[in-house]
Amino acid sequence: MSESFLGLTAEDWQAVWLSVRVSLAAVALSLPFGVAAGWVLARKSFPGKALAETLLNLPLVMPPVVTGLLLLYLLGKRGWIGSWLYHWFGLEIALTWRAAVLAVAVMGFPLMVRAIRLAFEGTDPRLYQAARSLGARPLDAFLTVSLPLARNGVIAGIVLSFARGLGEFGATLMFAGIRPETRMLAIEVYILNNQPGAAYEERMWRLVAASALLAFAALAASEHFARRGRRHASA
């Protein structure tokens, strides 16, 4: 406890590090889907698009606890999909670190897609066509032209959903419960606030400071990339 860095003890850093790890894993998991969804929404029109958009944005406005509960009913050991996964693959999701990652990914997904979609909308689709005409197959043209042109938006989406993940509480609590590997910053702060005693109080405030710091850094980074993206697009 005596060793400290920036006023945080090793134990505090562990909570920070856990939050960062879960959030990073969630971003890594959702990025391919986020890029695909952002691209489809920016470029394609299809019947039911409005409905798809609404569903996609649902976690943004639905109470996180409700989202967590739905995840539990879908992917719990006795859930619609979860029971099947458990039966055939022995895969348990609910109440494990996987659940925390999934909850964080779902909650951050709308933010990620929004940023990526805007970035794709800001690039000229004819550049993709030019690449095709020069001999690039669809995926090749997408990876070498469309995606690099949208990269600042993609980075902004990553940072934004990552930052959202650091603060995840409700959905994670419902879906992942409180386990050593799910005690991310917000949950830790909540638990500490429920525990009478000065030592808990002190630790809680240190973690509050740590979350504020992390959130600030993440937002600053996202702003930075968003600005760079605008400059890039206007050039």
Added chain:
Amino acid sequence: MRLHSATCWILACVLAGCGFQGGGPERRPEPVIVFAAASTKEAVEQAARDFQGQTDTPVEVSLGPSSGLAKQIEQGASADLFLSADQASADYLAAKQLVSERRNLLTNRLVVVVPADSDVGVRELRDLADPRIRRLALAEPKVPAGEYARQALRKAGVWDKVEGRVVGGIDVRATLQFVARGEAEAGFVYRTDALGQSKVRVAVEVEPGLHDPIRYPLVLLRREPIREAARRFYEYLGSEKAAGVFEHAGFGVDR
């Protein structure tokens, strides 16, 4: 058309606002605010309804883990009464000079519950080490139900074997739900919690000697001034009528 409907909306909102304020302050007595351990939910709510029917004094019940409620009271929540599931939370408030009066009101039993259709065959605490118990739901540390459970597991010598499988609930009812949904194969709750949830059954009645006595202190909190209605509800909860409600819910009444 769109402008028209927008105008209608605004108008409707304004009118609703007027109606809301125009009604004038009805003279309703201020409610008595009770902070109660999650495990007492149905019983305290019933007692509050009875009291309200008798005296016309409304009672507002706030539920949660006793430890968390104690923290909220310390942080200035305007509660009149506090019904805690352990002594520690009440002691904590006493040390902060926030307790005016207290009395032991209820007793309870700690039990191990399993999903109603469980086939693991848990008969004593040692059975919890069975690898088929993949997750064991406990309330968090400091939450009374979590503390009692940890004491019992340690004393029974199985804590080391189950510690890695523990999943925490923020209060005893959240813990109960993990078992009810089948996400945890077993969990520690109070007997009273298990009675109200048909999706679980009691597998083990935990030997009371394995943990601190489960006594629920009722605290009349120090507020300036202590309101008459609050004191009346404090007395009411100790009455024979209230005792009947608590006993019906499965609590022991500390007479």
Added chain:
Amino acid sequence: MPLLEFSCQLQYPSGFRAEPAFVTEAPVTALFGPSGSGKTSILSMIAGLRRPDAGFIRLGARLLFDSRTGANLPPEKRRVGYVFQDHLLFPHLDVRGNLLYGWRRRARAARAVDFDKVVRVLELADLLKRLPQSLSGGQRQRVALGRGLLCGPELLLLDEPLSSVDDELKQRVLDYIRRVLEEWRVPTLYVTHNPAEARQMAGWVVRIDQGRVSAAGRPEQVLTEV
């Protein structure tokens, strides 16, 4: 065998219906007509970026599109070098990256056009490390031309190549284009609304009016009444 056979129908969302049809054997053919007559759409259909409602497109022995058989080669397999009117250079790649984009995607054995030679003929050596945003209109035109050429096309599509070039530089850009066509002898479809340009560049002129071919022939035949 004719170099290019084109006969397609295309319904625009506005209700305008285009039904251009022509055949050409000339090394350089001008698609000549007022703006809005549907010249660029023809290039898009040849490049495979726009799907005709019906008809067929044949380039040499290869059938690019045929609505009756359902044949429709994807753009990357059509081997046409499309030089867009607004160039569409890739803003995230420097000039070298732009030039080599199509070249790298050709099989090694099929790389008929030499990079260094293109750089020399189009005088791009000093621009290779620059980003497209920092180039003038004339420079961009040269890069776009080089990029289209380097993908090793069987047909070059030039869409109003002088439109974004300052007047005093137009003749210089024309000279570059002529030099390229002489050097590599790639069959070319040259879109313009300027009769002088058509006369100067093409051996065969297809005149487009309101989505239809209104005349086709040698420049002196088609362009006399203009």
